[in-house]
Amino acid sequence: MTPGDEVVVALDVGGTGMKCALVRPDGATVHAERHATDAARGPEAVVGTILDVAEGLAGKARADGLTPVACGIAVPGVVDEARGVAVWSANVGFRDVPLRDLARERLGLPTALGHDVRVGGLAEARLGAGRDAGHVLFVAIGTGIAAAHVVDGSAAVGAHGAAGEIGHILVRPDGPPCGCGRPGCLEAVASASAIGRRYAELSGAPATAAEVADRAVTGEPLAGQVWREAVEALADGLATGQALFDVATIVIGGGLAQAGPRLFDPLRTALRERLTFHREPRLVAAALGDEAGCLGAALLALDTLAKESR
Numbered sequence: 001m002t003p004g005d006e007v008v009v010a011l012d013v014g015g016t017g018m019k020c021a022l023v024r025p026d027g028a029t030v031h032a033e034r035h036a037t038d039a040a041r042g043p044e045a046v047v048g049t050i051l052d053v054a055e056g057l058a059g060k061a062r063a064d065g066l067t068p069v070a071c072g073i074a075v076p077g078v079v080d081e082a083r084g085v086a087v088w089s090a091n092v093g094f095r096d097v098p099l100r101d102l103a104r105e106r107l108g109l110p111t112a113l114g115h116d117v118r119v120g121g122l123a124e125a126r127l128g129a130g131r132d133a134g135h136v137l138f139v140a141i142g143t144g145i146a147a148a149h150v151v152d153g154s155a156a157v158g159a160h161g162a163a164g165e166i167g168h169i170l171v172r173p174d175g176p177p178c179g180c181g182r183p184g185c186l187e188a189v190a191s192a193s194a195i196g197r198r199y200a201e202l203s204g205a206p207a208t209a210a211e212v213a214d215r216a217v218t219g220e221p222l223a224g225q226v227w228r229e230a231v232e233a234l235a236d237g238l239a240t241g242q243a244l245f246d247v248a249t250i251v252i253g254g255g256l257a258q259a260g261p262r263l264f265d266p267l268r269t270a271l272r273e274r275l276t277f278h279r280e281p282r283l284v285a286a287a288l289g290d291e292a293g294c295l296g297a298a299l300l301a302l303d304t305l306a307k308e309s310r
């Protein structure tokens with residue numbers, strides 16, 4: 001067996017879909033496939049699909065002359081990585097699912113369970129836009145906002161598996177209600193969903209965050225106002241992040257990063273305005289797109305493998 005024959009079975013489970021791949025130890029994807037999560041079926045059925053897909057991928061690897069050496073699974077919500085338990089997830093419906101042990105039993109492979117944004121940050125910090133930075137804050141902005149603080153290639157998990165919830169930093173005490181039950185969280189003001197919602201509320205017409213960004217550029221005052229408010233709130237959140245972590249690079253991922261310079265130019269300026277003695281981090285767009293979670297799940301599995309064999 002040559003090292004090139006080894007692959008990791010990697011799954012990134014989201015509320016609507018699962019991105020799945022066979023990944024080489026150097027981060028190269030040799031096979032990728034997607035499946036529907038269909039979370040409405042309930043958590044037991046979703047777990048069944050995860051195990052079936054993982055087993056199918058391991059079988060495909062062997063059929064192609066490759067050797068599956070580990071399995072990495074990323075899920076959203078609160079994840080206890082040390083125990084391998086999906087503690088809680090709103091959009092997949094997990095409650096204390098021992099997913100790591102279930103996968104290990106089914107596949108007979110060392111398995112790691114990680115949090116989707118944390119492993120996405122791991123991948124961006126080691127293989128993507130934060131490469132060589134050492135200290136990286138990865139912030140995913142989509143329907144929600146979450147972050148991963150990665151130091152020397154390792155993402156902080158937190159004492160309860162809930163580190164990196166930057167979306168629930170309080171930025172506007174009199175702001176709109178957040179899904180967590182409190183008003184004024186960053187996520188309630190500046191996520192892609194919040195931007196669309198705010199524009200609809202003021203204009204009476206529905207719009208996506210991307211449409212708001214487009215209209216802001218063409219000079220529509222209302223869109224400009226909504227976009228500006230979101231950027232200001234994001235800058236508040238990132239300035240707090242920088243005060244806490246003093247990173248070299250902030251990598252922005254998720255749907256909102258697609259706005260490109262329309263987001264990054266004003267956000268960079270607004271962040272600079274908020275920093276006093278803290279050093280300004282490099283602010284860059286994520287490089288791995290929606291593959292980051294899958295690659296990160298593979299990296300986490302390889303890390304676990306290295307620790308176990310030590």
Ligand SMILES: [Zn+2]
Binds near residue numbers: 167
């Ligand atoms: Zn919140």
